[in-house]
Structures are given as structure tokens and as C-alpha cells.
Amino acid sequence: MQDTLNAILAKAQPELAALKTRADFEAAKARYVGPHGEFTALMKQMGTVPKDQRPAMGKLVNEAKAQLSAQLDATLERIAAAEIAAQLGPAVDPTLPSPDVGPGTTHPLTLVREEMCRILRKAGFTVADGPEVETEYYCFDALNTPPDHPARAEQDTFYFPETARFANVAKKIPGEKYLLRTHTSSVQIRTMLKGEPPIRIVSPGRVYRRDTSDATHSANFHQLECLYVDKNVTVRDLKALLDYIFASLLGKDTKTRFRPHYFGYTEPSFEVDLSAKHLPKVKKEWIEIGGCGMVDPSVFEAVGYDANVWSGYAFGMGLERLAMLVYGIDDIRYFYQNDVRFLKQFA
Amino acid sequence: MKISLNWLKQYVNLDGVPTDELQRAITFLGFEVEGVVNTALVPLANVVVGEIKTRAKHPNADKLSVCTVDVGATHGGIRTIVCGAPNCDAGNRVPVALPGAVLPGDFRIKQSKIRGQPSDGMMCAPDELGLGGDHAGLLILDGSLAIGLPINEALPGGDTVFDLEITPNRPDALSHIGIARELGAWFRKDVTYPEVTFRGETHGVRPDILGEIRVESPEDCPLYVGFAVAGVKVGPSPAWMQERLKAVGLRPINNLVDVGNYVMLELGQPLHVFDAKKISGRKIVIRLAADGEKITTLDAKERALNSRMLVIADATKPLVVAGIMGGADAGVDESTTDIVLEAAYFRPQSVRATSKRLGLASDSSYRFERGVDPHSTLEAARRAVDLLLETAGGTVVGPSFQVGGDRPWSREITVTPAYINERLGFEIPATEQRAALEALNLRVVREEPTEQRGPAWTVSVPSYRGDLDRPIDLVEEVLRLYGTEKVPAAPAVGPALVDSEDAPTVIFNRAVTSYLVGQHFHECVNYTLRSAKELKTWVSDSAVQELALTNPFVEEQSHLRPTLVLGLLESLKLNQSRGNHVARLFETGRVFMELNGIVQECAGVGFIIAEDPKARTWLPRPAPDFFAVKRHVEIIAAAAGIDLAAQPLVPVTGAYWGWQEGQAAAAGEIKVGWTVRFGLLNLAMVRAAGIEGKVWAGMFAILPEKLAEQQTRRMRPKFQPVSNFPAALRDVAVVADQATTTATVQTFITGLTPKLGLAADVKLEVGPIFDQPYKLPGNKQSLAFPLHFASGQRTLTDQEVNDAFKKLQMLINESGNYNIRS
Structure with a gap:
């Protein structure tokens, strides 16, 4: 019997070592320790062993059983490990690049616009929007621009034929022409006509000028304007807003200054200069960044506000110009080419 | 407009005012100085006329010359000077700055060595003497000027000319007297008008000259x-x-x-x-x-x-x-x-x-x-x-x-100093205000007390200042002379309670931009104006006509865009032609949708997903397809408050320009306020646009007013309890005509729910198909849906689910249009 035990163990060892799959293992396990297995059969013969030999034989059998059981466990462990290894495949080279597309990028004009809107939101300004196709009233008349003002000429402003019908842009004056807005100030008029002061809005948006395209001009570009209407709004409040905006955007070293200027819709009117020599590609001490002023009483009159009660300021600037300044971009056309080598720089 | 300083000085004493101080004054009076050309020399000691005697190449520098220059016996005769100008030829008389000279910009001339060669002074270009003009070469002087003559004697006179931009409200400043008046006010100097002696007297009558x-x-x-x-x-x-x-x-x-x-x-x-x-x-x-x-x-x-x-x-x-x-x-x-x-x-x-x-x-x-x-x-x-x-x-x-010309001029404005300070937001003393006004010839002709606001001034406006007619105009005049630079900083922006929110279009744009960037799209910005030729690939000829400008500047930018896709294709083409590998682009912005001769301005979102035929990768990924596009479109529509799943979706036919028939779909109509098209772009159009490979796209447009409506309607969601009881699952395979859409069958099955005899607490949910539609003979197809029977209150019994399922199968078989697949 001892010989038989040894023979089983001797046979089991190479057989188990050669097993590859869990099914083969289960079959092999059944052959040895299953109900009809060789080892089980041997155990059953214990009854035939003479009584005096039983303790010794029992010990032998138990030892062999433990040995076989350990071999089986080890085999199963080995197969389970091999199964996991097979699921995983070979180890990855972590330096290989991901073949997936990405990442996406936000356009620099959007980045600058949104940053300005966030800065202005802290000062209580919410974003207003309006149509890009406008009528002469909203773009010019209500903004104190007389009918024969050069800015209104077909030379400078894009118009549509008198027969054009834009269903969701209402005309204020019968017979007035549709045009592409030349500034986002039309949004100020729409906002003031719709509501009552106090008003604090920022209106970023696309505007159009009939102009040659070059490094600093483009047929359409973007503006960002602020309008504040309340009681007792002063020139100094306007200066405070501009100081705040540009210090937030460009750093505390940034200074602003006013130069007297002329706009039909503000009085007094100023051009705004920035001193921000820490920015890339800024060589001059002062650079012009926008126009502003106190809302002209004639504009209040046009929207039905009492100019003796209400006062306000307005400020406007070009977003492209601002983005060029912030990022040191030297040609406006980059914004409209959408070369991804450009776009990826600002994400 | 050009203004000569010499000429100005006829009317106002500006002696001793440096040019940059004048320039600053003009700027802060409100006239932009676009250029200054100075032909007048500032006094320069130790700069004299010299004649170049010899010129030799510098031994250690290609672009330099070593010259001998005669500067006159009293200044040391012949000197050796190293020079970088191209025109330092022998025989030329030029300005020579001798050691000890100080040129404009505090540039001190010393004896020095330049690349190992001693240099005993400097020959000067115009700009180095503070004159206008370039730095291209030395200033060549008249050959008759004596050697050794001080440069100020050699170049007497000269002038400074300012090029000014005059704003349209100030025609009075389009003259030398006008600028003299402004500078006189700034520097508080009197202005002298030219003396006019002729008073209209005539000598005899000559009707033969003018009758x-x-x-x-x-x-x-x-x-x-x-x-x-x-x-x-x-x-x-x-x-x-x-x-x-x-x-x-x-x-x-x-x-x-x-x-x-x-x-x-x-x-x-x-x-x-x-x-x-x-x-x-x-x-x-x-x-x-x-x-x-x-x-x-x-x-x-x-x-x-x-x-x-x-x-x-x-x-x-x-x-x-x-x-x-x-x-x-x-x-x-x-x-x-x-x-x-x-x-x-x-x-x-x-x-x-x-x-x-x-x-x-x-x-x-x-x-x-x-x-x-x-x-x-x-x-x-x-x-x-x-x-x-x-x-x-x-x-x-x-x-x-x-x-x-018979009407005499008279205009008066009444203003209080208090009003001026209120508008400014800081104090300029009344005396200073008055001095500023009077410097501008805005005389205070009367002063009367008011009850609470101090004195009121009646100010007379001179005839040449027709732009001034309201008190606010005088605020600007006072501030101009006070100095707009001196507006004090305020510590902070004042608070205002303004109860408003960002515009719906802005909120929508932000949401979709954030989503699409997160989905690996590059945001693009393209021109709104596009060519007629390009538009004709996208909309009908009559629509092209409705979108035309009266006065385009260039032919390529003559029409409003009806879609963002055309611009994105242009951006794609640019990137492809530059060898950039680009798959995903998007843009948000206004588009103009035409219907029956009427145009609507819409907020638009467009994106493209391009196959990149030239891409090489170590690990290929599945190609983009219609359903990838569909998911993006659903999420964009959801950002506008529109549930695309609840909308009839129609496959596009040849009537939809730009899209590939059988590979694209449409929903909504501009009539109801929004529209979407998505799928594969027309292959021929894409190829004609010069683009390689297939391009999938989505274009969503919505009226801004519709967007506002959707956003106000969108209510805060109410919590719904989640069931703790498992659903009973059955699968059903339905045979339908191949032309029938999956959505139609799914809706039909869902519609059977009330007829199944289910208890009131039991709901049936028909899930999305879990297998590819399976083609059967006779132009039929098999569509397999999972059915979820569930109650929020209990576990269902097999019996009730089986009964309902049997009933459902029976109803499908009896429907006439569909059968249970056996």
C-alpha cells in the first residue's frame, strides 16, 4: 500500500505541474481525490489493512494526503495567477502616448472675455446680450449720432437692403434700415429701454466695421462695454472701475489715465491709457486701451430717463486688442485662422 | 492736421516750453498727437562742422570705418573718428560732436576705443542731434559751411511740427489760432490775434469787375x-x-x-x-x-x-x-x-x-x-x-x-460750481473752476446766489465754441483744464444692488463651450460674413439673396452666415494644409436662418468631427460615427432646455443642403424656435471644399428669445424616491418592416402599458435596444428591447409579470404591423 501511495504521489507531481487550465485541474483533482479518484479508492482500502498496521498506515496515508492536497492547492494558485496574467496582457510602457484626441481648448478671445466678465461680476455687473443685426435707431439715433454723421456712411457701416426682413429684430422707426452693429452700445439702449435704473451691465459681443483687414483691423471684431446708471454716478466712479478692472486683470502695478476725447454718447468723454510695462511686447509707457465717459443726457432722453435724476458712465474696449496685450499677440488675424498650434497655447 | 510751432508762436508766447511739455499739453487738451517732426536744433555745445578727409575700413569690424576728420584748427584740427554710417565718405561735411558734447537724451561724448581703434568724437545722424528723420546715415551739411563752425550757427532756425488728430466736435481747433487759444488756456497765456487793418473801405466802384x-x-x-x-x-x-x-x-x-x-x-x-x-x-x-x-x-x-x-x-x-x-x-x-x-x-x-x-x-x-x-x-x-x-x-x-449773416451770436449757459463737483465726484475749488472757464474765454458774466447750492454762474460761450450748450459740457471744459490725468483714484468700486442675471444666451454659450472643450474640441472663431459662392453649397439661392449685404467691402465677405459649419470647414482645411492633425472643432456664435424670405438671428453652436486620413497612430481607435455626433447634439440641446429624445427626429433627404442623405438627421424647425441638423456632411461638398476624409458635424440654432423662455420655464427639479425593489426583466424581440424606425416601435410598445392589466403601482419601462437590428427576409427586421417591470412599493410576483408579458406579446401579434419574433 505504501508503494501504491508513493506511486500516486510520484505520478501526481509532474501531472499537476503540467496542468494549464482550471478545467484540466478540476478533472485531475477528481481523478485523485474525487469520489472515484485513485487516492479516494486507496483510502477506502484502509478497512482491509490489518488492525495492528492501521496506525502506521493511517499516518502514512495522512501524510500523503496532506502532500497531495498541498500540491493541488499550489497548482490551483499557479493556474489562477496565470489566468489573471492572461487577462492583463503584457506590462504597459507608461511612456507611450495616449492615442486619444485631446485636450480641447478655449479660444483666447473667450478666455479674456470670460475673465473680464468674472472681474466685472464682482463689481456687480451682469452680462447683457443683443442682436448683431441692428437698426439705425439702436446703433446710431438713440446714441446721439446725427443722420449725416460719417460713422453712419455706407463707407464705414454694413447695411442691408430696404426689403430685408429680420423677424426677431424689431424696428423702432418705420422705414429705418437694418445694419450690422458697429458697436455693442446698441445693447445699452436695448437694456435701458427694457428696464429701469439702477443698471449695471457688461455687454461683450461681435461688431462690424467696413474696413480693410490687416494686422490690427478685421471686418468683424469684438467689443466689451460696461454701462452703469444710478443716482450720483461720477467721473471718479468711472476711474475707480477702470483702476479696479485693470489691476484685477493685469496686476496691481497697472495704472490707468484719462485723456479728453469726443464721443457723441458721452460727455465728458475720455480715452483710456494703460501703463503696464510688465506685459510682454509692451514698449510704450502708455498704451491706449479704450474709450469711456459719462452717459450724455441726450442718450437718457432717448430712452426716457430723467437726466436730472439719473447719471451714469459707459466704457468700451476691443477684446482683440486686450487679448493681444495680455498674451503678447502681434497680429489680429491669428484669432480668425484657428490654427491649432495657436489655439493650444492658451488653454 | 499739421501745426507749426513757429507759426503758433505768432499768437501765443510759448518761449521756453520744451517740445515734450507742449506735446503733453496738446494731448491733455484732448488732441491726439500723431507725430512730431522737429527741424529745430536745441543749443548744442562742442558740436561743429567737420569735413571727412579719409575713410578706411575698420580692421576689426566689417560695418565700421575709421575716418580722419578736419574739425578746424581751434578744435584740434584733424581727428580720428570711428563711424558706422554708410555715407561717411571723404569730402562730406558733417556735424561732429567733440568729446565733452552732450547730445539730446543725455548722450555724453567721450574719447573712446571702438573695437580697439581710438575714436575722438562722433559724427552725427539727424536723430542724434534731436532732429526729425531717420538714422540711415550722417546728416550731410552744405559744403559751403565753414569747417569748425558751431552747429547751431550752421543750422539756424528750424521748426517743430505737430501732426494732430482733431475730434469732430472741435472744428474751432482746425487752425493755428484755434490751437493757440487752447495752449494759451493751458499755460494761462494771452492770445494775440493777427492785427487786421482793412475795415471794408473801398476805392472807387468797378462794376466791370463784379456787379x-x-x-x-x-x-x-x-x-x-x-x-x-x-x-x-x-x-x-x-x-x-x-x-x-x-x-x-x-x-x-x-x-x-x-x-x-x-x-x-x-x-x-x-x-x-x-x-x-x-x-x-x-x-x-x-x-x-x-x-x-x-x-x-x-x-x-x-x-x-x-x-x-x-x-x-x-x-x-x-x-x-x-x-x-x-x-x-x-x-x-x-x-x-x-x-x-x-x-x-x-x-x-x-x-x-x-x-x-x-x-x-x-x-x-x-x-x-x-x-x-x-x-x-x-x-x-x-x-x-x-x-x-x-x-x-x-x-x-x-x-x-x-x-x-445778420444774426448776432449769443449763447449763455448757467451752471453752479456745486454741479460741476457733483458730476466729477471730487472737489475742484470754485475759484479754480472759474479760472479754467475764463482761460477758455468762457466768461462768467453773471453770478447769482442759489438757495442751497452756492453761486450760479451765467457763462457766455464764444461763437467759435458752438459745441458747448449744456452745463455738462462745461464740466468737461473745467476737467480738461484741471487735467484729466489728475482724476483721483477711488478706493473701491461702489456697491449697487442690481437684481439681474447674465443673459440666457451667455449662460447657454458658457455651458456648451465648457462641455465641448471637455469633449476635446478646439474652440474656433470665424468671420460672420462669407461669400455667396460658399453659401450656395449650404442654402438655396433665394436664401443666399436674403442674407446679402447692400455694400460688402470684399466679395469673400458679402453675406451673413447661415451656419457655423462652413467656417469650421475652412478652419479644418487650414489646419490640414498646414499639416496639423485636427479632429474636433467647434464654434458658438450668431447664425442667420432664412425661411420664406424672412431671416431670424439665432444663437448657434456648431461642431465638426473629422476623420484624419493622414493620422498615424501606434494604437488605432474606432472611427467617429453618426451616433457619437448624436450624443453631443443631445447634450447641447439639453443645455438649451430641449429634450431631443422627446422630439421627432427625421433622417435627412436631398432637400437638406450640405448633409449626406441617409447619414444625417434633423429635428426642430426655426418656426418653433430652434433647429438641429447632424450627421455626416455631404461628401462631395466636403471634397469640393478641399478637405480630405469624412467629416461629421452638428449644427444647433435657437432664437435668443426662445432660449430665454426655456430658461425661465426650467424649474428646480423635485426629488423622486428611488425604488428599493428589484425590477423584473423580460426581453422582447419584435419583427417590423425595415423602414420602421426603432423609436416608432419603442413608442408603440410603451403605449401598450395601460392594456396589460398591471396593478396601479407597477410601471413598465421599455429600454433601448440591446442588440443590432437583425435583418429578416421580406424586408423585415427584428428589434430586441429589454422590458423592466417595477413597483416602488414591493417585489413583483412572477405570476403577474408573466401574465403582463403574455398579454403584451399577444397585443403585439394582434397589432397588424408587428409580430413577436418566434
Whole structure:
């Protein structure tokens, strides 16, 4: 019997070592320790062993059983490990690049616009929007621009034929022409006509000028304007807003200054200069960044506000110009080419 | 407009004011200085005339020369100087800065060694002496100037010329006297007007020179002044006048023409000088032209006039386009002996319209368009007569004419210093305010107390400041002279309770931009205006017509965009042609949707996903497909408050431009406020656009007002309890015609729920198909859906689920359109 035990163990060892799959293992396990297995059969013969030999034989059998059981466990462990290894495949080279597309990028004009809107939101300004196709009233008349003002000429402003019908842009004056807005100030008029002061809005948006395209001009570009209407709004409040905006955007070293200027819709009117020599590609001490002023009483009159009660300021600037300044971009056309080598720089 | 400093100094004492200080003053008075050209030398010690004797190449530097230069015995005779200028040739006389000289910009000249060669001074280029001009080479001096002569003696005189941008509200500043008035106010210096001696006296009557002036259009010409001068002698104008005209960029012609230009640049009043013998009938008529009448202007171009254009005519023909330009054959020439001088005020709108219609502008029309001061017209004419007599001789003869201009000027504005300070938000003392106003010739003619606001001033406005007529205008004047630079900083932006939210379009754009960037798209910005040719690939010819501008600037930008896809294709093409591998692009922005001749301006979102045929990768990924696009479109629509799953989705046919039939879908209509198209772009169109590979796209457009409506309607969601009981699952495979869409079958099955005899607490949810549609013979297909039976209150029994499922199968088989797949 001892010989038989040894023979089983001797046979089991190479057989188990050669097993590859869990099914083969289960079959092999059944052959040895299953109900009809060789080892089980041997155990059953214990009854035939003479009584005096039983303790010794029992010990032998138990030892062999433990040995076989350990071999089986080890085999199963080995197969389970091999199964996991097979699921995983070979180890990855972590330096290989991901073949997936990405990442996406936000356009620099959007980045600058949104940053300005966030800065202005802290000062209580919410974003207003309006149509890009406008009528002469909203773009010019209500903004104190007389009918024969050069800015209104077909030379400078894009118009549509008198027969054009834009269903969701209402005309204020019968017979007035549709045009592409030349500034986002039309949004100020729409906002003031719709509501009552106090008003604090920022209106970023696309505007159009009939102009040659070059490094600093483009047929359409973007503006960002602020309008504040309340009681007792002063020139100094306007200066405070501009100081705040540009210090937030460009750093505390940034200074602003006013130069007297002329706009039909503000009085007094100023051009705004920035001193921000820490920015890339800024060589001059002062650079012009926008126009502003106190809302002209004639504009209040046009929207039905009492100019003796209400006062306000307005400020406007070009977003492209601002983005060029912030990022040191030297040609406006980059914004409209959408070369991804450009776009990826600002994400 | 160019302003000469020498000329200015005739009217206001600016001695000792450095150029940069003047420039600053002009800037802060509100006139942008676009350029300064300085031809006057500042006093420079130790800079003398030298003559280059020899020139040799520098041994250690390619671009340098070693010269010997004679600077005169008193300055040490011959010196060796290293020079980098290309024109340091022997024989040239040039300015030499000797050691000890200090050039503008605090540039100190010393003996030095340049690349190992000693250099005993510096030869100078114009800019190094503080003169205008470039740095291209040395300033070559007149060969007759003595060697050793101090440079200030060699180059006496000179001038500083400012090029100014005058804002349209300030026509009064379009002259030297106008700028002198402003600078006088800034520096608080008196302004001296030119002395005018002629007071209208005439010597004899000569109707054979000029018999009549008649104004037929007094509305367009409210004032016309004419003086006749007999016996003038045409010749060059005096040197001082020529010098000033040249300084501001005008070419001197002769004394008669030059006087006209001179007075215009001096006082801002354009003038015209007629040769009397060319005035047919001795009669000047200011009238509207006849339609079809012609004139050949001084620039030798024939111009067709119409009945809205004002002309100065004689008995037979137009002589001058009023206020704009004279006729070629009415002007003065060498044979002129008798002249008529015109000074007038023309209505700005009339001059502007005619100038624009003719495409003809001049220094004169520029001023008339902006408005000259009619109350100074006569004085300017008298000034011109003085100068004519002085430079060309002759005598003023009668009759002289003044037509119109009878209304005297008077304007007063009442303002309180308190009001000015309130508008400013900081204090400028009343005395300082008053001083500023009076410096600008805005005199306080009366001062009266008010009840609470201190004194009220009545301020008289001079005739040349027609732009001032309200108290707020005086706020600007006070601030201008106080200095806009000095507006104090405020510690913080004042608070305001404004109850408003960002516009719905803005919130929507932000949401979709954030989503698409997160989905690896690059945001693009393209032009709104596109070409007709491009539009025709996308919309019908009639729509193209509705989107056209009246006056495009260039052909490629003549129409409003009806989609963002065309711009994105252009961006894709650019990137492909530059070898950039790009798959995903998007843009948000306004698009213009045409329907039956009516255009709607919509908020749009467009994106493209391009196959990149040239991409090489170590690990290929599945190609993009329709359903990837569909998911993006669903999420974009959801951001606008639209549940795309609840909308009928139609496959596109040939009627949808730009999309590939059978590979794209559409939902919504601009009639209901929004529309979406998505899927594969028309392969032929994409190829014609020069793009390689397939391109999938999505284009969503919504009316801004619809977006606002959706956002206000969107309510805060209410919590729904989540069931703790498992659902019972059954699968059903339905046989339907191949033409039937999956959504139709799914809706049909869902619709059977009430007929299944389910308890009230049981709900049936028909899930999305879990296997590919399976084609069967006879143009049929099999669609397999999972069915979820669930109650929020209990676990269902097998019995009730089986009963309901059997009932469902029976109803499907009885439907006539569908069968259970056996």
C-alpha cells in the first residue's frame, strides 16, 4: 500500500505541474481525490489493512494526503495567477502616448472675455446680450449720432437692403434700415429701454466695421462695454472701475489715465491709457486701451430717463486688442485662422 | 492736421516750453498727437562742422570705418573718428560732436576705443542731434559751411511740427489760432490775434469787375462775403509765408492762392480767390446745380453735378463746387490782374453730402463739413484782404458784398460750481473752476446766489465754441483744464444692488463651450460674413439673396452666415494644409436662418468631427460615427432646455443642403424656435471644399428669445424616491418592416402599458435596444428591447409579470404591423 501511495504521489507531481487550465485541474483533482479518484479508492482500502498496521498506515496515508492536497492547492494558485496574467496582457510602457484626441481648448478671445466678465461680476455687473443685426435707431439715433454723421456712411457701416426682413429684430422707426452693429452700445439702449435704473451691465459681443483687414483691423471684431446708471454716478466712479478692472486683470502695478476725447454718447468723454510695462511686447509707457465717459443726457432722453435724476458712465474696449496685450499677440488675424498650434497655447 | 510751432508762436508766447511739455499739453487738451517732426536744433555745445578727409575700413569690424576728420584748427584740427554710417565718405561735411558734447537724451561724448581703434568724437545722424528723420546715415551739411563752425550757427532756425488728430466736435481747433487759444488756456497765456487793418473801405466802384452777388440757396449758404481787388500783381508769396505753408505740408503756388491757404490755416476759415475776368457776366450766383451740369475741378477731373449740390456760378456756368473745390478754368493764373475774394459759411450737411457724392474732399470741405464759425467769416476775409494787399498790391474796389449773416451770436449757459463737483465726484475749488472757464474765454458774466447750492454762474460761450450748450459740457471744459490725468483714484468700486442675471444666451454659450472643450474640441472663431459662392453649397439661392449685404467691402465677405459649419470647414482645411492633425472643432456664435424670405438671428453652436486620413497612430481607435455626433447634439440641446429624445427626429433627404442623405438627421424647425441638423456632411461638398476624409458635424440654432423662455420655464427639479425593489426583466424581440424606425416601435410598445392589466403601482419601462437590428427576409427586421417591470412599493410576483408579458406579446401579434419574433 505504501508503494501504491508513493506511486500516486510520484505520478501526481509532474501531472499537476503540467496542468494549464482550471478545467484540466478540476478533472485531475477528481481523478485523485474525487469520489472515484485513485487516492479516494486507496483510502477506502484502509478497512482491509490489518488492525495492528492501521496506525502506521493511517499516518502514512495522512501524510500523503496532506502532500497531495498541498500540491493541488499550489497548482490551483499557479493556474489562477496565470489566468489573471492572461487577462492583463503584457506590462504597459507608461511612456507611450495616449492615442486619444485631446485636450480641447478655449479660444483666447473667450478666455479674456470670460475673465473680464468674472472681474466685472464682482463689481456687480451682469452680462447683457443683443442682436448683431441692428437698426439705425439702436446703433446710431438713440446714441446721439446725427443722420449725416460719417460713422453712419455706407463707407464705414454694413447695411442691408430696404426689403430685408429680420423677424426677431424689431424696428423702432418705420422705414429705418437694418445694419450690422458697429458697436455693442446698441445693447445699452436695448437694456435701458427694457428696464429701469439702477443698471449695471457688461455687454461683450461681435461688431462690424467696413474696413480693410490687416494686422490690427478685421471686418468683424469684438467689443466689451460696461454701462452703469444710478443716482450720483461720477467721473471718479468711472476711474475707480477702470483702476479696479485693470489691476484685477493685469496686476496691481497697472495704472490707468484719462485723456479728453469726443464721443457723441458721452460727455465728458475720455480715452483710456494703460501703463503696464510688465506685459510682454509692451514698449510704450502708455498704451491706449479704450474709450469711456459719462452717459450724455441726450442718450437718457432717448430712452426716457430723467437726466436730472439719473447719471451714469459707459466704457468700451476691443477684446482683440486686450487679448493681444495680455498674451503678447502681434497680429489680429491669428484669432480668425484657428490654427491649432495657436489655439493650444492658451488653454 | 499739421501745426507749426513757429507759426503758433505768432499768437501765443510759448518761449521756453520744451517740445515734450507742449506735446503733453496738446494731448491733455484732448488732441491726439500723431507725430512730431522737429527741424529745430536745441543749443548744442562742442558740436561743429567737420569735413571727412579719409575713410578706411575698420580692421576689426566689417560695418565700421575709421575716418580722419578736419574739425578746424581751434578744435584740434584733424581727428580720428570711428563711424558706422554708410555715407561717411571723404569730402562730406558733417556735424561732429567733440568729446565733452552732450547730445539730446543725455548722450555724453567721450574719447573712446571702438573695437580697439581710438575714436575722438562722433559724427552725427539727424536723430542724434534731436532732429526729425531717420538714422540711415550722417546728416550731410552744405559744403559751403565753414569747417569748425558751431552747429547751431550752421543750422539756424528750424521748426517743430505737430501732426494732430482733431475730434469732430472741435472744428474751432482746425487752425493755428484755434490751437493757440487752447495752449494759451493751458499755460494761462494771452492770445494775440493777427492785427487786421482793412475795415471794408473801398476805392472807387468797378462794376466791370463784379456787379452782383446773388444767393439763391440761403439755406445752404447763410452767409457770403465778396471783396473785389483790382490791379494785383501775381508772383511768389513772401518767404515767411512760404516757409510756414511748407512746414505744414502745403506747396506754395503764388501770392493769391497762398494767402487763401494761409488764412484758412491761420483762422480756420476756407477762402476762395476768383480771377475776375473769368467770371462771366460779372455776376456770382450761389445756387444749386442743375441735374447733369458738369464742372472740371482743379484736379482736372470732370464731375457731374446734381440738383442737390451747391455751386458758386457766374452768369453761365458753375465756377466752384461750393466749399469743396474750384473749377480748373476759374482759378487765378499769371495773367490775373483783378480778383474777387470769397469768404462764406456753407451748411455742413450740404458740403458733406456733396463731398461724399462726388468722392471729392479738400482742406476746405473738411472744415466746412465740421462747421466753421460764421461769426468769424467776415474778419477772416478782412485778414485775407490785408495779406493780399501786402503781398500782391492792388486796391479794394466797390461794390463789396455781404449776403446773409445778420444774426448776432449769443449763447449763455448757467451752471453752479456745486454741479460741476457733483458730476466729477471730487472737489475742484470754485475759484479754480472759474479760472479754467475764463482761460477758455468762457466768461462768467453773471453770478447769482442759489438757495442751497452756492453761486450760479451765467457763462457766455464764444461763437467759435458752438459745441458747448449744456452745463455738462462745461464740466468737461473745467476737467480738461484741471487735467484729466489728475482724476483721483477711488478706493473701491461702489456697491449697487442690481437684481439681474447674465443673459440666457451667455449662460447657454458658457455651458456648451465648457462641455465641448471637455469633449476635446478646439474652440474656433470665424468671420460672420462669407461669400455667396460658399453659401450656395449650404442654402438655396433665394436664401443666399436674403442674407446679402447692400455694400460688402470684399466679395469673400458679402453675406451673413447661415451656419457655423462652413467656417469650421475652412478652419479644418487650414489646419490640414498646414499639416496639423485636427479632429474636433467647434464654434458658438450668431447664425442667420432664412425661411420664406424672412431671416431670424439665432444663437448657434456648431461642431465638426473629422476623420484624419493622414493620422498615424501606434494604437488605432474606432472611427467617429453618426451616433457619437448624436450624443453631443443631445447634450447641447439639453443645455438649451430641449429634450431631443422627446422630439421627432427625421433622417435627412436631398432637400437638406450640405448633409449626406441617409447619414444625417434633423429635428426642430426655426418656426418653433430652434433647429438641429447632424450627421455626416455631404461628401462631395466636403471634397469640393478641399478637405480630405469624412467629416461629421452638428449644427444647433435657437432664437435668443426662445432660449430665454426655456430658461425661465426650467424649474428646480423635485426629488423622486428611488425604488428599493428589484425590477423584473423580460426581453422582447419584435419583427417590423425595415423602414420602421426603432423609436416608432419603442413608442408603440410603451403605449401598450395601460392594456396589460398591471396593478396601479407597477410601471413598465421599455429600454433601448440591446442588440443590432437583425435583418429578416421580406424586408423585415427584428428589434430586441429589454422590458423592466417595477413597483416602488414591493417585489413583483412572477405570476403577474408573466401574465403582463403574455398579454403584451399577444397585443403585439394582434397589432397588424408587428409580430413577436418566434
